[in-house]
Amino acid sequence: MRHIIVVCVLSTVCNLAYGVGLDSLQIYKAGGSCPWNYKDFAGWGVCSSICNDMQQSPIDLPIKYLPEQSEAPAIDFRKYRYSQPATLIKTDHNINFMFKGSKVPSISGGYFMEKFKFEQLHFHWGETNADGSEHLVNGEAYPGEVHFVHWNTKYASFGEAASMPDGLVVLGFFLKISDESTKGMKTIARGLKKMKADKLKTLDIEEVSLTDILGFEPRKVADRYAYYEGSLTTPPCYESVQWHVFQRMIKVTRSMMRAFRAFNKFTPNFRPVQPLNGREVLVGGVPM
Template identity: 35%
Template sequence: MSHGWGYAATNGPDKWGENFPIANGPRQSPIDIVPGETAFDAALKALTLKYDPSTSIDILNNGHSVQVTFADDTDSSTLTGGPISGKYRLKQFHFHWGASDDKGSEHTVAGTKYPAELHLVHWNTKYPSFGDAASQGDGLAVVGVFLEIGADNPQLQKLLDAFDGIKAKSTQTSFANYDPSTLLPGCLDYWTYDGSLTTPPLLESVTWIVCKESISVSPAQMGKFRSLLFSGDGEAPCCMMDNYRPPQPLKGRKVRASFK
């Protein structure tokens, strides 16, 4: 919990620059993606996500989000292709969401906010570990998936059912045999740009891959996300919501599209 950052008025995104000056750097994330201003790049490859459910270890409330962690000591769960070269291993996935269904995503599309966004975090195996990769310009690749209000999503349900065991901050429970590829949209067309982590330390090491197509989530399922707590056991309960950073200035970066 470096410097006690969070999402409240006192320690939220507006204040992160005080302890993390890179917050105002040249390649910060998230951004507003304006489809009319993106460039189709025929050289962009299709994404290949090969996930092994047996690498899923546990699910955790880290006080900022809910995170599912994966064993990353072998190439069992990997991302290749797309805008990246080499092989990236899945480390974890987590979500960002709002207090209501009209906001919550970190990336926006032409100003449109979604109720939640899933981030699948991978690291470049040319570096010895996730920690080493996290500070390199090409160290991380994060796949972002928007959640859009619609039908109940059965693939999310196994995840949501585990939330009862991790309500409070710093609680975790084992979460075996989960296949994260079930959370991907049917079409993997994407936008890509060079960016950063969206939480402190805000390192500018992320190749962002944001899926054009969203997955569905029902209003009741969104309610389950908001039942988690920012607060720990014994603290005054504080519901986890609005744990997203608003879009940052593009500062001349190009956003490429894998589709016309």
């Protein structure tokens, strides 16, 4: 399914809500005449009929085994180590992280041919540590999941790329409860607590890099991921995402997870897994 069909009351409002040229926050909010939430999933199809299509995300990853040596093409990470100013943004459904600096990270390689520029990352979590991740692994959930969103630079903007079949690459990393956390997650957690205490919608935070958030060099896991073709996990559910879900997880503490859950208006904020519908899932380059 590659045709974009959006159901709204007024076509003009539809264009404003989902049209080409919008930035990532507008697309992920998908508000206007098409409000949605994490309680009425059936209502997502009213916002966008694409949410009922055949290549939706997330999925339950059927990982039968992990190959000793990955056959997957490695991803080339650029400027992931650069520290620069960033902003946390509270939307109606999530917390988004965006850079303010000019050193934009990017990726190439993997199962995609073009260069993809980093746009933002955001988090999904649940009410307890028993769930919260969007993707599952053989039916198992994790306390949360981080999505690093990148868009194809052959298009003029994120808004244009988001609706194209080859428009987006999202790198997914599960959150893992640990006694220690990564440097970047500590910075984000401090920001979350201040946003909640001061009732802020945006907050500039200290300089941080994507590697700081991960807590490890991404090149070390460049070929250790599960791959499949899917969609955005929020309305308008565009089926434009090449998903790379990694085996290595990001360490967070229990107190950090409580900082996310303090935003109880949209906790939990994860979509249930969707039918695979015959799609191929590659783990370490091997079909599962």
